[in-house]
Each structure stands twice: as structure tokens, then as C-alpha cells.
Amino acid sequence: MAVYKRGYRRYDGPLTGRWARFLVLPRYAWRRLYQQRLVLLLTMLAFVWPLLCAGFIYLTNHAELLQGLDRDFRQFIQVNGQFFSIFMYVQAGFAVFLAALAGPGLIAPDLANNALPLYFSRPLTRWSYALARLTVLMGMLSVVTWVPGLVLFALQVGLAGGAWFRANWTIGVGMVAGFLVWLLILSLVAMASSAYVKWRVVAAAISLAFFFILSGVGEMIDQVLRVTWGHIIDPAWAVNQVWCALLGVTPPEGPGAAASAWALAAMIVLLALVIERKLRPVEVVS
Amino acid sequence: MSDVNTSPVVELEDLRVRLGRREILHGITCRLGVSGTGKAIGLLGPNGAGKSTLILTLLGFLRPSAGRARILGLDCAHSMGDARSRIGYMPENDSFIGDMTAVGFVRQMAELSGLPAEAALEKAHQVLFHVGLGEARYRELRTYSLGMKQMAKLAQAIVHGPELVILDEPTNGLDPAARRRMLKLIAEMKNEQGMNVLVCSHLLRDIEQVCDEAVIMKDGAVVHHCNLEEERRSNRSFVELEVTGDDGNLRTALTEIDAEGVPEGLGRWRIVLPPGVQVDAIWSLAGRQNLLVRKLTHRRDTLEEIFLKAMGHLAHTPGESSVEAGQG
Numbered sequence: 358m359a360v361y362k363r364g365y366r367r368y369d370g371p372l373t374g375r376w377a378r379f380l381v382l383p384r385y386a387w388r389r390l391y392q393q394r395l396v397l398l399l400t401m402l403a404f405v406w407p408l409l410c411a412g413f414i415y416l417t418n419h420a421e422l423l424q425g426l427d428r429d430f431r432q433f434i435q436v437n438g439q440f441f442s443i444f445m446y447v448q449a450g451f452a453v454f455l456a457a458l459a460g461p462g463l464i465a466p467d468l469a470n471n472a473l474p475l476y477f478s479r480p481l482t483r484w485s486y487a488l489a490r491l492t493v494l495m496g497m498l499s500v501v502t503w504v505p506g507l508v509l510f511a512l513q514v515g516l517a518g519g520a521w522f523r524a525n526w527t528i529g530v531g532m533v534a535g536f537l538v539w540l541l542i543l544s545l546v547a548m549a550s551s552a553y554v555k556w557r558v559v560a561a562a563i564s565l566a567f568f569f570i571l572s573g574v575g576e577m578i579d580q581v582l583r584v585t586w587g588h589i590i591d592p593a594w595a596v597n598q599v600w601c602a603l604l605g606v607t608p609p610e611g612p613g614a615a616a617s618a619w620a621l622a623a624m625i626v627l628l629a630l631v632i633e634r635k636l637r638p639v640e641v642v643s
Numbered sequence: 644m645s646d647v648n649t650s651p652v653v654e655l656e657d658l659r660v661r662l663g664r665r666e667i668l669h670g671i672t673c674r675l676g677v678s679g680t681g682k683a684i685g686l687l688g689p690n691g692a693g694k695s696t697l698i699l700t701l702l703g704f705l706r707p708s709a710g711r712a713r714i715l716g717l718d719c720a721h722s723m724g725d726a727r728s729r730i731g732y733m734p735e736n737d738s739f740i741g742d743m744t745a746v747g748f749v750r751q752m753a754e755l756s757g758l759p760a761e762a763a764l765e766k767a768h769q770v771l772f773h774v775g776l777g778e779a780r781y782r783e784l785r786t787y788s789l790g791m792k793q794m795a796k797l798a799q800a801i802v803h804g805p806e807l808v809i810l811d812e813p814t815n816g817l818d819p820a821a822r823r824r825m826l827k828l829i830a831e832m833k834n835e836q837g838m839n840v841l842v843c844s845h846l847l848r849d850i851e852q853v854c855d856e857a858v859i860m861k862d863g864a865v866v867h868h869c870n871l872e873e874e875r876r877s878n879r880s881f882v883e884l885e886v887t888g889d890d891g892n893l894r895t896a897l898t899e900i901d902a903e904g905v906p907e908g909l910g911r912w913r914i915v916l917p918p919g920v921q922v923d924a925i926w927s928l929a930g931r932q933n934l935l936v937r938k939l940t941h942r943r944d945t946l947e948e949i950f951l952k953a954m955g956h957l958a959h960t961p962g963e964s965s966v967e968a969g970q971g
Contacts, residue, residue: 364773365769365836366836367804368762371759372756372758373757373758373759381754466740466741466742469741470737470738471736471738472738472740474702474738475734475739476755477703478727478730478732479752479756480727480728480757481727481755638699638702638704639699639705
């Protein structure tokens, strides 16, 4: 029978579980995000570098193809922590732009259209709403960061053998952990700007500016006060320190990985508080 | 479970709510409706009376500063996760996701309430036809008129078949035809679907038309709670009379036809007629008292009388004793 002839009857069937309900928001959000051409284009572009890296891994593991090259150069082009750190820098850059592009469309429209009371009048808490939105960004950015990174790592293990894995497994773990920290920062910055600015373009600009401004301020502190710890307020710099420690690469001069990790943790807490203040079904004006 | 099914729809115990430093609700205690009976409760009051604050507290959006609020037997401060899957809420203001089609929006809301994806899609189509948006269901919500948005909000509130639907000013901004349709849908929700409905409105006619119970709020307190079903059953009718002449004996004369009257000065009277007595009897009575009738208005708008009295605009409502007796 056609739906318009059936008439409305109350639903009395089984209900889905908590996790299925939690994933409703990410499912709908991903569908809408990948309908945006710019997001799709940038995601596809972000796969170019991993493909080049895969080619590089293939070459380094086929000695016969490198016979004509200089011995020193052959020693230089190795798949190690340095290689994966360069891979991570490039992909992290793509992740910044993707987060700025996709993030503002997550919360800003809900605030602009006053949709939060509708969400929160359902079995969905503020925290689960925020976590669902975070899952959207983390999931989307994972596709261009640690997932291809892990594929490259697996490719290298496949080509180089178990001995290479036993000697370098920490690189794989460090890469995934390092990317997750960076993605968390990016997602929270995008969500916070989206929660405070209703215009998507402005929110995107703010989430990009956040990184450039903090980097500039950090540099200024270093120059004016003649110190090296100013950079710790720059999330990109702090994350780089943590990555270097995780991948076993020589870090740049400045505060160590532990101090940088604390700075990042403080930043995460602050961003979470900023988001928590804004995600309310009703705004109470004292 | 049976305990929950026979519990009041809303139960408030000395409920106090503060917003900032101001106390908005001042210790409200009442029990409204019985869950599962398919009755509608009207929440009436002027602007600033605390109606919306009460609704937001019932939804768990605001925390009580003291006392307790229960909805369908579940504590609003601690068990709202369970309660929310059994509630539908239609907010007063525009609330939607602009770049979604109506069917996508209602489906998403149904899935968030716990319906499986396929059932949610089917129910979204059904409910949109039910509220009269069937032909427009693939249009984006931002292109809807105000009346259509109201209907879309109603659709998302009932798509999951809740036990209780909370409607905040459902007829706001609707033209007369759309208003009639909205009220008809609300009546169908309770009569045919067995849903309990809590309607918050400042429009007396809307409440009187669809509700079985009414709560009148003023300055953050409940000033009156009446059973409209009883009021309707009593079949009393009200007359506003304005006469010229000596009306000193009119009150006594009214008892001849078992009517009650209250003088309001300058020859104005409010009179309540008992069942079966027609308004013609007042003409005859005025004639016998040598009074010149300047105005005689016959009304059945009992809720307005009750509301005005609750607001303090009337010193006394004729037939008050019978109203109170009818409250159960």
C-alpha cells in the first residue's frame, strides 16, 4: 500500500541500542560532508603524497633498481623515523585544511537553526553530541592521516620483512599516536570556532588563523624575551616535539617532548571547556 | 512497569528553578495527568509566568535548584536518558536543520530516538503525510513557510510515537486554517494515538479546544489547576450583562432562575446560567426589574473566566464553588 494511504500509526517496534543511536549523527554528517566537492577534492589530493611515499618504499626495497645511484645517496633514502615524520608533516598540513573546511559545517548550522533543543530532547547528552561531532572530524581526518600511514608501514613491513618490523615497530605506534593527538587538536579547534561563529566561512578562517597566530605569538615571545620556550604555545610546534620523540627523530631546539605534551593536554582541556560552554540547549542570560 | 504506566504525566514537588540569581519557579507542587490515558494538559499563563522554564526543566535542560520534577514517573534531573526516548518535543522557536529535506530531517530525528533506519524512513514519510507535508517532503526545510515549519516540528516530535508530546506554543504564527489543522492534529494525537499531550500556550481558545486539564501559571507559581472535562460537563454558560436602572435587587432576582451573578459596577454584571436555562430568561428578568438592557453577551468561554480570576482581573467568578467542586 502506498505510504500516503497508510495513515500515521505510533511506532511500537524494537528500538536500537545506544551505540547505533550515537552513530546516527556521524553517519548523516559524513554523507553531507562528502557531498561537498571541495572536501572530496581535498581528500583525493591528500592521497597523492601517500602514493608517492608508497612508490618510494617500493624503490628502497628493490636494491636492483637503485644500482646506478650514489652509495651515500642510497644510504640516505631509507624508510625510517625520518621518512615517516616527513610523511606526517605533509599529511598533517592537508588535515589542517580539511578540518578548516569541514569543521565549521558541523556545529554552526545547528546553532544557527536552533537545532540543539531537538537533539537534546532525545536520548542524546551534550557530551555524546560533542563526541559524535568529534567522531565525524576524527574519522574524516583519519582517512588521510594515520590510515594511509599505517598502510605505508604495512607495505614497508611486507617488503622489508619481520626483522625490520621488530626493529621499528615503535615507529608505527608512534605515528598513529602522534596523528591522533594532532587530529584531536585540529578537531577541537574546528569545533570550538564552529560553536562560537555561526558563519561557516568566518569559522573556517578562525580555525586556520588559530594555528598561524599562535605560531606567530610563540615566535614573538622567543625573539622579544630571548628564550626558547615561547613556541610551546604553538600547537603545531608542540606536536612536532612529541612526534620527534615518538618516532625517534632529533627534535628542534626548545622545550622537550614532555613539556610539549603537557602544553597540548592543557590546550585540549581548554578547548573542551570552550565547547562545553556553548553546547547548551538553552542559553541562560544572567 | 505497571507503576510507571499509572504514574502522573508530570509530578512536581516544591520545584524551584533559578536562572542566574533570579528564582523563576517558586516551589511548584502539582500532579498533572495520568500516563497512558491519552489526555491533554494545557499550560496557560501570561508572558514571563514561567511556562517555558517549567517545560525546559521537565526536559532536563534546566536543573531545579530545589525540589523535584518527574515526567512519566522518571526524575527529570537524573533519569532523563530513559525519559527522553518516550517524549516528543516541539519547541516554540524555529528549530530545524536548514540544508536537509523534511524527510531527511524527520528520519534523522526518528533514528536519534532509537528507530531502526528503515522504520525511521517509513515513519518519516507517514508522519509527513499525516501533518500535511506529504507533497513537500523532499523540499529543503529552509524553503518552508512558517506554517510548514510548525508542521515539520510537529512531525519530528511525534515520528517515534512518544507517550508524551510537549508542544510549546504550537499555533504560533499560523493562519486560521493552519491553526484549525494543528488543533485537529493535537486532538487526534490524544484521541486516536493515545498520546499524552502537554500544550503550553497563551491562547485560551487553543487550550480550551484541545485540553482536558489546565494549569494556570503566574509569576513562577501555579495559581489554578482545573479539570476542563468537568467544566464542559457542567454545561454552564456565562452572560455579560450591562443594564441601566436600579439593579440592587438583581442578584436576588437571579436566584429565581437558579443563576448566580456578580456586579462589577456601573450596571455591569457577570452571570452564570445553570444548564437548561436560556439567555432569554435574562431578558424577562431584566424586564421584570425595570432595567434597560444595554448589552447582553452570551459566552461559553469558561476558561477565560477561570484565567481572568487566576490573574486577579476578576474579584470573583460566578459559580466558583461548583468549579472547585468539579476539580476531583
